[in-house]
Amino acid sequence: MKRQKATGDRAERELVSSDLIERCKDGDEQAWKELVEATHRDVYTLCLRILGNPADAQEATQDVFLKVWRNLSSFRGEAMFSTWLYRVASNTAISKHRKRKRQRVNESGVDDEVLAQIPSPGSVESAAGAKVEVERLEEALALLPEGLREAVVLRDVYGLNIAEIAAEQKISETAAKVRVHRGRKKLKEIMFPEKPGTETEERT
Amino acid sequence: MRCEEVQEALPAHVKDGSDSLTVRRHLARCPDCKAELARYESLMGGLRILQTTSVPVPPGLFDRLLEIPARSSRLDSARDHVVRHRKVYVGGGIAVALAGAAGAALWRSKVRHPATA
Ligand SMILES: [Zn+2]
Numbered sequence: 058m059k060r061q062k063a064t065g066d067r068a069e070r071e072l073v074s075s076d077l078i079e080r081c082k083d084g085d086e087q088a089w090k091e092l093v094e095a096t097h098r099d100v101y102t103l104c105l106r107i108l109g110n111p112a113d114a115q116e117a118t119q120d121v122f123l124k125v126w127r128n129l130s131s132f133r134g135e136a137m138f139s140t141w142l143y144r145v146a147s148n149t150a151i152s153k154h155r156k157r158k159r160q161r162v163n164e165s166g167v168d169d170e171v172l173a174q175i176p177s178p179g180s181v182e183s184a185a186g187a188k189v190e191v192e193r194l195e196e197a198l199a200l201l202p203e204g205l206r207e208a209v210v211l212r213d214v215y216g217l218n219i220a221e222i223a224a225e226q227k228i229s230e231t232a233a234k235v236r237v238h239r240g241r242k243k244l245k246e247i248m249f250p251e252k253p254g255t256e257t258e259e260r261t
Numbered sequence: 262m263r264c265e266e267v268q269e270a271l272p273a274h275v276k277d278g279s280d281s282l283t284v285r286r287h288l289a290r291c292p293d294c295k296a297e298l299a300r301y302e303s304l305m306g307g308l309r310i311l312q313t314t315s316v317p318v319p320p321g322l323f324d325r326l327l328e329i330p331a332r333s334s335r336l337d338s339a340r341d342h343v344v345r346h347r348k349v350y351v352g353g354g355i356a357v358a359l360a361g362a363a364g365a366a367l368w369r370s371k372v373r374h375p376a377t378a
Contacts, residue, residue, distance in 0.1 A: 084330065086327075086330055086331075089327070089329070089330055093323065093326045093327060097318060097322070097323060097326055098315040098316075098318055099315055101315070101316070101318050101319075101322065102314075102315040102316045105316055106311070115319055115322055118322060118326070119322075119325060119326065119329070122329050123329055123333060126329050126330060126333050127333060189303045189304060189306070189307035190307075191307060191310060191311060191314060194304075194307045194308065194311065195311070195316065209308070213276070213305060213308040213309070214308050214309075214311045214312050215312060216312065238272060238273070241272040241276075241301070241304070242272065245272075245300055245301060245304055249300045249304075
């Protein structure tokens, strides 16, 4: 899988100029093209990480840009555009989850069957300390239960704080903290599975 | 402090540097927990790296995003049409809601893309 390097830190970069945004507000389609070109990879990536599958992520990305197009006039420019865009994107992706969750039962966590699908890495000894592969990490994220995945992605990938995550997920800060913690543990289990038969007694 | 408790504290320990002396002392003499610490460190490091990488975008998505201004104004004018003629319909609110739903359905039908699922 080929990966592109994005332009830097979320908090420190501005993907599009205010001039470009003004032109988009005026309905300039060339400006819209430039804005989409500059931002759609990051938006799709965020949606994919939160939703865990490409079909939903594509749908969410289109919803995000539709919202952007429709609400651009209300964007005043006192917030950074990329911050606003990320907020619209995580909102859209998370509410897609919530909508779908009503139809499904999926909160039990990562079971052994799911873990078994993951290609086993080398020994834990060699894997630990080595750099984790980003592709494997994306795959592992996709296997987390939705609530935990959202929390870990927002906290540890995009750097939101607990209060912001609680607001996004519409849960208490305590609950958000628990989700982040449980998500990290699950993710660690997926990335570094215990070899059968080598469990130590204190880790039962 | 038992290994279980130490390992429970490790994710936050790695992320926020919430450093407790007991944890550090335990780590200094417990290879198991030290190995666990290394796993969390590479995990958290990996997650941080994800922030600056993006995944490949499915073909066709970019073009569909470019169509949004045109499609959006078409949906808007369909909705405006219903709003303008709401008195003709029985129950304007319902008519508007239906127009919205129809618009959304139209949108979806073009959006879906089984080939990339
Ligand atoms: Zn220990």
